[in-house]
Amino acid sequence: MVNSSPAPLGHWTDDEPLECVSILPESENVVTVCFQAPSGRPFEFDAGQFLTLELPVPGGPLYRTFTISSSPSRPKSLTVTIKAQPDSIGVRWIIDTLRPGMKVKANGPAGHFTAANHTAKKYLFISAGTGITPMMSMTTEIYDLGSHCDIVFVNCARRPSEIIFKRRLEHMATRIAGLDLKWVVSAPDRYQPWTGYQGRLNQLMLGLMAPDYLEREVFCCGPESFMQSVREALAGLGFDMDHYHQESFHAPAIPGPQHVEAPVPDDDLPDEDIMAEVTFSRSGLKQSCAETETVLAVARQAGIAIPTGCTFGVCGTCKTKKISGDVYMVHNGGITEDEIEEGYFLACCSNPRGKVEIEL
Template identity: 35%
Template sequence: MLMEASFPFSLSAANQQPCYRGGPATLVCKAVIDETHDSKTFVFEDSQSRSFDFKPGQYISFKFEIEGKLCPRAYSICSTPTRPHNVQITVKRVPGGLVSNWLNDHMRPRMSVEIADIAGRFNYFDIPSRKPLLLSGGSGVTPVMSMLQYITDVVDQVDVEFVHFARTPKDIIFRDQLEFIARRFSNIKVHMVVGETGEETCFRGRMGTISASLMQSLVPDLPQREIFMCGPEGFMKAARAMAAEVPIRAVYEESFGERIPIEEPDKLGGEVYFSLSGKHGTCAPGETILEAALNSGIWIESSCHQGVCGSCKVKLTQGMVDMQDLGGLPACERSEGFVLACCSRPMGSVSIDA
């Protein structure tokens, strides 16, 4: 007679487990894994032992609190919903960056973090594709790794090209996993491209930076593909320029963004009155309303910090702001007086419904 095997984690148990489907939650760090010299993967479980339901490519909005300061940040999930017991993020240090360095230096197993939500339109369920080109630069590999792992876990016979750009071979995040996947799945082609080979003189990938000619040589059927691209803003600019040169079927993107540079920051700043909480704050020149709110202990929901997702929308009831958004606020809401707190800077005294 066949006996049912007993594993520490069984999928049938996961199916019966209550499921996290979004909204605020507390996650507990289960493990920390070194990826490269400047990035680590953090494995989180739900504090209520729920399994996770999310779409490959989505991100988590974290509510970190570091030295008494609220620091909301978004990190893409690099693991796949086919392994629902935990969610994993991989964080690369940003020079001078508060949260990325804090996580790499201090996050340990059993520490807990608060999250606001799991969300994101850049995902493989809402945008299925039979001929995807998963294109990434640096830490932008995380959401496309989630998509790739989903595809391999369900053995989807989709025709995948995966192209990843890094500075040197030692900067390639998930290199071992990518090489393993490339050897194992004939429908998946992996290309790694570096700017310089560094110490690894026998690197077998390509050298170069992203351009239409390099991409066409790596992916000959480029015009027939749907591109899912992700990376820091510098990489994204070059990737968009490449995509504009070639007639590609569709381009979907997620930018990890640096903050948008502002012109003449000294002309911005002022007193902020948060009318719903009755608190006053100050925006130093160049500071956003979201930063002023967090400094005053007022929580405004936020996610992307780039003026894309719209989650930090607040009503401006008095004064004027300089808003450098990336399309996260529909024109009708703009005309009703709403602004995005993450990318709005006061031009003198303002009053906000928050």
């Protein structure tokens, strides 16, 4: 008897275009585009990877890179979730022009920002805005596989209505144990009460959200300024940055052994091997110290009292004015940007850099 079943098609490769099958609105100026392979071939990728799309905009093709928001555990389709910024050209073309049935060329999948490379018992996913997309892919895969789950999932948005995938993630959290969702917004929606975290993500929030953060593998994605603030907050808490990973877009990888993770940027953090000196202008005292010591600790060593309360950059009691020099400060809301511009800093969470003179 002859077996007449068709031969397996294999997995999709980027020699075949992607066909748009649907465009789903998520929030204002945010859509999820769903693609399938015209041949019916399934997709193979690691959760957290990205694609580079070739968009036929007027004036010539435009190449834009987007993280895959769907999970490899659902291989028959592939989605990207994108937001149009005021100066967007490629995303604006997708929202205004791309329609079901149209095809676009793609390169990839590629990228190394994936939990597949860093398996762990506990994860801390931190994202802002559309930086939630790789976290959604990784979380959905864990959910679909029925694996043991211990994820603290933190997402920051301007308003509650702008949190992407909120309902979908909350549904997942009702079906499995161990998915702990934490939302942070800059401001509430006008007609909707907000009972979650509000303000700028900081060390205090991280400590409340994930008290065992030192034991977790951390993945972070968002604007560079956001990721830098997260790196600084974690470093200030004594986190081992070897277990920190962030999204870094680059050219699609080519086959071969060079698939290595992009290095985390050097944030020029205080170094215990580098010495500094603090001068207290009123008394004329000078105190040498390591860069890793806070100005508050240096003042106490010199016998100078600085009023203090929380010692965590929240209350603002230790606000001090700098006459000259630089300090490295990671605060938690106890000082305003205007005060920083005027030369003030919080002694409890600031490290001296080189020679610093303060008004005490």
